[in-house]
Amino acid sequence: MTALVEVNNLSKAFGGVHAVEDVSFSVDAGQVYSVIGPNGAGKTTLFNLITGLYVPTGGEVKLNGESIAKLEPNQLAERGMCRTFQQMQICMNMTAIENVMLGRHLTLKSSLLTTLFRLPALTRGEKAAREKSAELMAFVGCGEYLDTEASAMSYGALKRLEIARALAAEPKVVLLDEPAAGLNAVETAALEDLIRKIAEQGITVMLVEHDMKLVMGISDRLLVLNYGRVLAEGTPEQIRENPDVIAAYLGG
């Protein structure tokens, strides 16, 4: 079986700063794969490279065996890759459910004429999208906010809303960038359950996270970055015992 996401010798330099340097790894379908490392290690840069927001200076990313280095983020979404952001990207000019329905964009192909005259086909599609979106909002645990303006929602609820929007696109792989940042212990525990449930549905999850307890508990494999380079790669047990990782985290 080929890997779902394959990263080969990926590099990104900003001027003289090598944010990501010669990183290679692969993620099998159905895994929960986490990227950890100290602040500034290049984790978010790595995600931005994989999801097409940055153009790599070297190396390549393959999704399902196809090189995706030249593709725009929206073309990656068409191929089944979606993500959330460390700095949440929510459309504050819309309601909560409209944000999730935006995630259905690719499944809702309607022509301009159907839209302008609001033909029955459009109404049917919208109704189905709304039902599916409400389902997803309940699934991630913000079902009570349906028609609330996004700008009136709490930080924790918006974090879950962003995950619902990513899932609405029916991705094969979803990348979560620090989903637990800013959440309290109870919310983090709920998030852990949610990530498990997402993985159970057969969606591959890639995670950037600082919360070690969360990461060690749910990951199938981990990648440790330090100064843009791979420090270690393996199962949680292997990582926990790796002397380089211990040195990087505890100093030495």
Next chain:
Amino acid sequence: MIDRLPQFRLRGLVFLAIVVFSVPLFISNPFHYGLATQIALIAGAVVGLNLLVGFAGQISLGHAGFFGLGAYFSAIMTSTYGWSAIPALVVGAIAVAIVAWVVGRPILRLKGHYLSMATLAVGFIIAIILNNERETTGGPDGMPVPPFDVFGWELSPFGQYSLFGLDISGDLAWYLFAGIVLLVAVWLAQNLIDSPIGRALRSVHGSEVAASVVGVNTAKYKSLVFVISAVYASVMGALYGHFQGFITPSVASFDFSILLITMVVLGGMGSTIGVIIGAVVLELLPQVLADFQEMEMVLFGLILMLTMIFMPKGLLPTAASFLAKRRSKSAGGDA
């Protein structure tokens, strides 16, 4: 719970229809009808501009250019080439759509001030062409436009018509026609906004990155809304020309572009009914202030300044949130 009531979307449209059709109860003289017709046609263009500015978060400081192109295309085709008004209007709209698409593709890559400057330049170029092509446009002196006609039946502000046995003056007939056109324009705009395409447009405003990672081709949607708003301007421009009977390049002027964008901002960006209120206020204000003679422009500026300082979100959104607050207060704050 899951199904939102359709009334929710129609409320604004019904309100607007009531206002449009009750205006003739309060006015009767031709001057007032003329003004009301002009407001309705300009408001239609503003509704289109609001799709671009209020919903998709882009800007155009050259929109009068498209209004002028539509007006001149119809004027030239109907007067010089003897076309009927409707084919001229439709072909003109298609031509403007193509111009907007060709121009929009490259300039919509720009953001903020740079986009403002580029659209400003587009407007200026169109105005300069209309001024200089004396052979076809009459240059700065303008050109006459034949009355609007449907299958040989002419609609002129000076005509006399009968509808269901009622005698209707040409002014009133034009007003009703313009009012219906405005209602259709609003209906189409509202359908557009509350749809997958509308969500994609609003997401370009809300977060372009979020839009792109769920598969929205943001460049495509920016071009699309730019074209749609240009077509709105073109159609309204064409009708405006037929109504006025005479047009000059001032319909494509920088001043008029600024007036259009001010109507959007004053009325309330992203509120279809709000921007129509903006158009009504900005068209009526100079009439009301005309009594103050040389103080007119000073007062006009002052009123605009104060509105923008105290109601930065625009007239209608500010009024709506004020009412919502009062309502929640009187409900006893048990929410």
